[in-house]
Amino acid sequence: MITKIKLSDKILLFTFFFSSLFIVFAKFVGGISSGRLLIFTCLAYNLIFIVSFFVNKNFIKRLEAITYKLEEMAAGGLSKKLKIKGKDEIAQLATAMNELMSRLQMGIAQDVSKSHELSQAKTDFVTIASHQLRTPLSIIKWYIDFLLNGDAGNVNSEQKKYLEEVYLSNERLIELVNALLDVSRIDLGTFSIEPEPCDLVLMADQAIQKHSAEISRKKIKFKRKYDRLPIMNLDPRLTRIVFENILSNAIKYTPESGMVELVIKKTDKNILIKISDSGYGIPKEQQPKIFTKLFRADNVRKIESVGTGLGLYIVKAVVEKSGGKIWFQSPSLELLLSDGQKESDIPIDKRNAGTTFFITIPLEGMKKKTGTKKLTSADYITDQRK
Amino acid sequence: MSDFKTILIAEDEGPMLRALVDKFEKSGFKVFPAQDGEEGLSKALKEKPDILMLDIIMPKINGLELIKKIRDDKWGEQVPIILLTNLSDNDSVAEAAKYGVYDFLVKTDWHLDDIVKLVKERLEII
Numbered sequence: 313m314i315t316k317i318k319l320s321d322k323i324l325l326f327t328f329f330f331s332s333l334f335i336v337f338a339k340f341v342g343g344i345s346s347g348r349l350l351i352f353t354c355l356a357y358n359l360i361f362i363v364s365f366f367v368n369k370n371f372i373k374r375l376e377a378i379t380y381k382l383e384e385m386a387a388g389g390l391s392k393k394l395k396i397k398g399k400d401e402i403a404q405l406a407t408a409m410n411e412l413m414s415r416l417q418m419g420i421a422q423d424v425s426k427s428h429e430l431s432q433a434k435t436d437f438v439t440i441a442s443h444q445l446r447t448p449l450s451i452i453k454w455y456i457d458f459l460l461n462g463d464a465g466n467v468n469s470e471q472k473k474y475l476e477e478v479y480l481s482n483e484r485l486i487e488l489v490n491a492l493l494d495v496s497r498i499d500l501g502t503f504s505i506e507p508e509p510c511d512l513v514l515m516a517d518q519a520i521q522k523h524s525a526e527i528s529r530k531k532i533k534f535k536r537k538y539d540r541l542p543i544m545n546l547d548p549r550l551t552r553i554v555f556e557n558i559l560s561n562a563i564k565y566t567p568e569s570g571m572v573e574l575v576i577k578k579t580d581k582n583i584l585i586k587i588s589d590s591g592y593g594i595p596k597e598q599q600p601k602i603f604t605k606l607f608r609a610d611n612v613r614k615i616e617s618v619g620t621g622l623g624l625y626i627v628k629a630v631v632e633k634s635g636g637k638i639w640f641q642s643p644s645l646e647l648l649l650s651d652g653q654k655e656s657d658i659p660i661d662k663r664n665a666g667t668t669f670f671i672t673i674p675l676e677g678m679k680k681k682t683g684t685k686k687l688t689s690a691d692y693i694t695d696q697r698k
Numbered sequence: 699m700s701d702f703k704t705i706l707i708a709e710d711e712g713p714m715l716r717a718l719v720d721k722f723e724k725s726g727f728k729v730f731p732a733q734d735g736e737e738g739l740s741k742a743l744k745e746k747p748d749i750l751m752l753d754i755i756m757p758k759i760n761g762l763e764l765i766k767k768i769r770d771d772k773w774g775e776q777v778p779i780i781l782l783t784n785l786s787d788n789d790s791v792a793e794a795a796k797y798g799v800y801d802f803l804v805k806t807d808w809h810l811d812d813i814v815k816l817v818k819e820r821l822e823i824i
């Protein structure tokens with residue numbers, strides 16, 4: 313392969329050739345003596361060196377401009393084009409760069425419109441899903457209501473049992489549709505956060521109350537420790553979503569006669585909500601995934617088949633978008649240790665047990681966020697009137 | 699019986715309308731059913747019910763437009779209206795609130811009994 317001569321070498325060759333020619337010319341045609349010729353040669357080389365220095369400097373400057381532009385392009389700057397001077401190799405390089413930039417710009421513009429189309433399709437899907445799926449689901453719900461209430465005559469206990477199964481499955485579907493809608497609203501960024509003065513402790517108690525049947529059925533020991541809290545600016549709907557999801561997980565994934573504890577603490581800057589359980593825990597290798605969509609840990613999948621795998625994804629988005637933080641710890645043996653006990657006192661098969669979720673809410677309350685939709689879970693818009 | 703309370707229900711989904719009509723009739727209401735917004739408007743202006751329950755997405759006139767037209771009428775200025783829908787975007791909620799409609803019920807979240815209870819509360823007959 314023939315290697316082309318580099319530009320700077322060309323300059324050097326050029327100057328060397330002409331200066332040699334000049335010396336030969338001076339010696340033989342001009343008849344100058346050797347001493348003078350030596351001085352003259354030195355002077356000529358100096359001059360040539362200075363000239364080539366400036367020529368080189370100009371080239372380097374232009375190359376630098378191109379390198380700088382390349383770095384800018386790598387960082388996404390595609391708007392400003394390079395100025396083109398002359399027709400040499402550097403000018404050609406700059407022209408090629410400008411062309412590349414235009415093409416990239418066009419490509420990105422196409423990508424943006426494509427992703428806009430995609431998000432529009434997603435929004436359309438959400439609207440269709442919300443209307444089309446919820447309509448038959450509510451029809452099923454209402455007709456089961458009729459049958460269970462005895463509006464169409466008495467039902468015997470077996471029929472009642474079957475109808476209740478149908479009802480529960482239908483409720484699960486409603487929940488799933490609501491969760492899917494929430495996820496789409498989170499992904500599209502269309503959900504709103506509307507803080508208003510709320511009593512956090514009262515809301516926590518209401519959420520626990522909602523699970524009271526399950527708590528007593530599983531004989532779970534439920535402890536609560538609350539600091540005195542001021543009235544805070546919270547979006548009641550979102551707060552409810554957070555409490556209900558985290559509590560329902562803690563209760564669902566704690567075996568019978570286990571323990572669950574809800575602690576609400578006031579710190580300097582935040583309200584810290586801590587929900588601990590003595591349940592099955594989250595396997596170490598799966599912990600990085602627990603906030604991802606549709607994820608359910610292997611150990612609980614075997615124990616409890618019901619669950620969408622969307623709850624924690626929704627909770628994380630809600631907490632973080634409203635200015636708070638969420639994290640967890642598992643195993644969390646606090647609840648298994650009675651006074652003075654150490655971890656080594658716990659039987660080996662229980663050392664992976666327990667999970668604690670930590671959630672913070674800034675003391676100044678949730679950050680307001682405008683959006684076109686509310687999250688659907690717990691969609692009782694009528695409480696605006698109260 | 700003259701102390702029948704009257705309700706107009708506008709809902710384009712057949713089985714849903716039948717369920718609501720049945721429930722309200724069994725609960726002692728006189729019901730005027732309507733299968734689209736236009737029928738809802740003409741029946742409302744003619745029968746002047748005590749309360750209205752409207753879907754939003756309906757043929758001919760949608761629920762929000764129907765509210766405006768009812769509020770334009772002298773009789774309809776104050777009549778209580780409940781929206782029973784599966785659409786719950788903030789714009790619709792805000793639009794309904796402009797016309798004094800604050801009960802925005804998402805169908806899948808409500809049992810028929812609770813809907814009747816809410817209607818009775820609004821009519822102050824509990």
